[in-house]
Amino acid sequence: MKQFKYNKFLILLIVIGLLASLVIDVERHQVEQQNKSIELVMDYEDLVELAEKEGVQPEAVLAKAKEAGVTSLAVYETTFKKLNVNGKAVAVNGSTILANYQNGGISDAGWRSLVESGQIKGTNVYVTGHHQQTFQEVHEDLVRRLGADRVKELTVSGQRVLEVKANYEELEKMDLGMPTDEMQAVNDAGFYVLARPTNYRQCTRDDIDAFYDRLDGFRVSGIVFSGSQTLGAPDESEYMAEQMLKRDLTLGMIEGVTQLQFFHQDGMLEIAKAMDYKSARLYSIPKDEQKKMKIAEAIDRWGTTDDERNIRFNLVKTFEKPSPGMTLLETNMTYVSGVRDKLEAQGFTMGRAGVFEHFYPSSMVRALVILGVVAAGVLYLTLVIPGMKPRYAYGLLLIIGAVALLPVLMGHGSKIRLVAALVAANVFPAISVLWMLDRIRGRMAAGNAGLVRMIGTGVVALAVCGIMSYVGAAYLSGSLADTEYLLEVNIFRGIKLTFLMPIVLVAIGFLQRFDVFDGKMDDTEGFLEQFKKMLDTPVKVKTLLGLFLVLVAGVVFVARSGHTMGMPVSATELKFRAFLEQAMYARPRTKEFMIGHPAFLLAVMAWFRKWPTMVLFVLVLVATIGQGSMVETFAHMRSPVFMSFARGIGGLVLGAGVGAVCMIFVDLWIKYVAPKLATGKK
Incomplete structure (x- = not known):
């Protein structure tokens, strides 16, 4: 019988590396426990719209939202589409003005004079305003976005008017800067x-300075950029970050639709890095998904999201239809207060979004972790x-260890750390299973043991x-853990491989x-000989069918793991998952x-019962x-x-029962x- 010795020196290095990993993991746990503040956010526009639907004053809805636990309101840049509705400024196509003149719809002498003198151009847009502050802000931002040569100020009947050379449809949707009236x-x-x-x-x-001039004087908690670029991209991201730090603002990073990393915005990672990652992850339940959810389901989603994915900006969208027996306002306030109560019950507090403190473990401690991984390999x-x-083992340890440790000790080694995490994720499960196999080969005689003994032995x-x-x-976490990985700025790339590689190694x-052919522990044959024999074995059609089913199961196994393959999950399983949560x-x-x-x-049972x-x-x-x-699991x-x-503990307990x-x-x-x-067959 082949004997495999567990080298004590290698095991000693693994134990030392494990202790170093635990030091990092304990520090990581402390950093995570200190970051428990959730910023409960709603869109200001949503609450104003809710007030309109319910026929109440916006101030009354805002007061109820405050009472329900909302911390912050998201304020977007204004547009003419919004301004035309609230009447604070109006943009009119020049062709419309000319048409109204022809129809006798213009009574103001000043406008009639402009038309008659040919100064009104049908291709231009004319902006008037009844709110001086808003009008001035629109004027300033139009000049910044279009240039002074395309924005001309006129005076018509004593009123300021802007003549803008722009396409009306595009101008109507154009962002025009942060509205101070809404922020107030x-x-x-x-x-x-x-x-x-x-x-x-x-x-x-x-x-950028003009943007901050609008913000200064208001209580602002953070910035979450809209669109595909951050303000300042591509050349002024560091200056943008500098000004954010100066004002103690938090960067909100929008989680990607696959719940992996972030919605891509040019300049976001540069700003985050320049701010030493004074950043928090933001999540919002997609509108089309929320429509299908009940209030209780949405509340549970937030509890799971904040607990499992380090979300600290909760952008809560309103329900568009009322729940039975409630008004639309009551529905949404019940929802928001339910989210608050759920999170507080889980140990979170409501306030500004929490951020991780600077967390980058000692290079020396990390080097011990890397050395332990090399020893395990x-x-x-x-x-x-x-x-x-x-x-030979010590020679490999020396060569690989020297190559791996040098970058880490120099304070770099991000790729080495990733490789170490990949090795740990694959090698340690394989070693644990092989150790168990060696134990049963050497100490546990096969035979007709009782069921109770088999179950007890299997559970232990x-x-x-x-x-x-x-x-x-512990090694995987110890290899990677730092602020960037906790925020998922960096991710463990190799999860799909870890689904299959431990199986191959075992x-x-x-x-x-x-x-596997005659059931004996044969000293003359090993992996290569048996693998060749497998390749030479005649295969029946039913065997091919079985292999095909195994292949399908493997594809499903890999596809259902992670966030990118899109393998659907049945409604029954979703309910079962919710029950377990x-x-x-x-x-x-x-x-x-x-x-x-x-x-x-069952493998333990197979050994005791001498199955093939x-x-x-x-x-x-x-x-x-x-x-x-x-x-x-720790790769997330x-x-x-x-x-x-x-x-993992829960899985062991339930798995042992099953x-x-x-x-x-x-x-x-x-x-x-x-x-x-x-x-019966006989």
């Missing part, structure tokens, strides 16, 4: 302003290469294996230990408690899915480390059903 109304109602500016074409520092090689001499083995896999999770190790601190992953962990217990080695092989590979998933760095830990039930059913089948079927 927001502050007067007791809210912070969350500014939503757009960028200027060929933006200059003067344009070398240890795995010793567990799949029989008779590998220690001097699963727990021990899970603990060993958690070592890999398969190699298994075939080095077991002969309510019942447990963190919802366990289905692939763990429904697939991987039950297969682990090929069956044991398949069960072990499926069991590896659960161990790999436990580690891969935006999720708090304690939540990832709790998610696995025990499966063992009972299999035992009953073997004892009572299979004999009858065999008798």
